[in-house]
Amino acid sequence: MHTTTDTAANDDISPALLVDTMFAFRKTASIKAALEIDVFSMICDGADTVAALAAKSGASERGLRVLCDFLTVQGFLTKTGNTYQPTPSTRAFLDRRSPAFLGGAIEFVAAPEMASLFLSDPAGFVRNGGSVGLANIAADNPVWVKFARGMGSFTRSSAVAMAQEVASWPRHPKKVLDIAAGPGLFGIEIAKAVPNAEIVAVDWQAVLELSKENALKAGVAERYRALAGSAFDIDWGSDFDLILLPNFLHHFDMETCVGLLKKIKASLTPEGRVLGVEFVPNEDRVSPPFAASFAWEMLGGTPKGEAYTARELADMARGAGFRDATVKVLPPSPASLVFFER
Known part of the structure; x- marks a missing residue:
């Protein structure tokens, strides 16, 4: 019964x-x-x-x-x-x-390169624990031009929120480094919010062509300088008051991120600060939905990338010589600001 x-x-x-x-x-x-x-x-x-x-x-x-x-x-x-x-x-x-x-994002999200990465052999990157080959982190990968063209509308709200945060500080940065600048919005929004700030943008040359166009449209081109190359290899200079890491650390394993953060720390002025933008899942790794799902994006698109929890970001920061890392959610965006504290 x-x-x-x-x-x-x-x-x-x-x-x-x-x-x-x-x-x-x-x-x-x-x-x-x-x-x-x-x-x-x-x-x-x-x-x-x-x-x-x-x-x-x-x-x-x-x-x-x-x-x-x-x-x-x-x-x-x-x-x-x-x-x-x-x-x-x-x-x-x-x-x-x-x-x-927001429709422009389809150029990146549904690009043939992205569709192939995720649909051609998903069991392969699961078995491998990451992409087979460099996938999206290959040098000068043309997919990042599509990202820069298409994803600006998605990242704009985070860029504006970051700029508002920086503008609220009692001491405004004068020299800002924007690592993996993409369409350049994070550095550009800070340049708009902080009139004396000069921006140095690092990315691949083809991507930087678009970020320079965006800086010109925003009226900050005179304070915007592009530096082409890999963030891990290029000499970007020193004495930065602020270094930005928008949507970058999640592409790499913990050890690689710690190494980059050490290079960043050595490039700061004594009072310099570091701000990242990440999708940060809770410790259960299944909430909130977008941030938790982002680990799958990294599994298919990178060899060792990860959606890092707040605890992991703090461990990463301390491993690089920072005191801590704290996370501030940026609603309605699924992204979070990450403060690397000295």
Whole structure:
């Protein structure tokens, strides 16, 4: 005889999560197609039927119908009769005219290099305990140009929050080193918030071309200097009041990070400070969701990278001669500021 408890337990058994996860890359494909054709912007601009979208884009009506219906099922659009409307979130984050547009990130997140890394042999990097080969940390990897172009919108809120933190200090930095600058937003936002700050940005040459463009657009190019090369090998100078490590340490193992932090510490003025940005999971390593999941990103994309807990970051700091490391969450971003304390 089945009890009420047995029935409730069976009601909790469902293949829905499994099916959704196995089919997940189809969702990525739909967003990539919609952004390339500019479906969201066109619908936001009033082209709200398949016929109107086809006339405006040149894409087939059948293809657009299936795509828009799929996007409706996924929750990006609503459908009434034959017309489609964006949800408030779609209008905010997927209309190219929106100041909060995040769609550019697809260029990096769904790049062929990234898809190949994670789908071609995932069991291989699990068995290996990291990527087979250097993967995303290979020198001058062109994927970082895609990162710099696409991920600026994702990192901007963290960059602004960091700049606000630095601007609140009683003693403002005059000489700032931005390691792995990417699109340059962290250094640029500090240059905007601290008018006398001069920024030295380190990254690969191709990436720095974009960061210099962004510095020019932001009106801080006269105080922005680019230095091409590997952060581990390049001589970036000394006497920095502030050194930035935005989204960098997680690409490497603890020993490598300690070595870099020692080099950083030796490059500071006596009162100089170090600020990092990381995705920091709790000690249980399964919360909060984004930070905890980031370890999987590092397993597939780097040989030995990791999503470090606050305790591990503190151990890393002490190993490099710092007194401690403390973490400050930056909501609504999933990132955290990391203060390396002397």
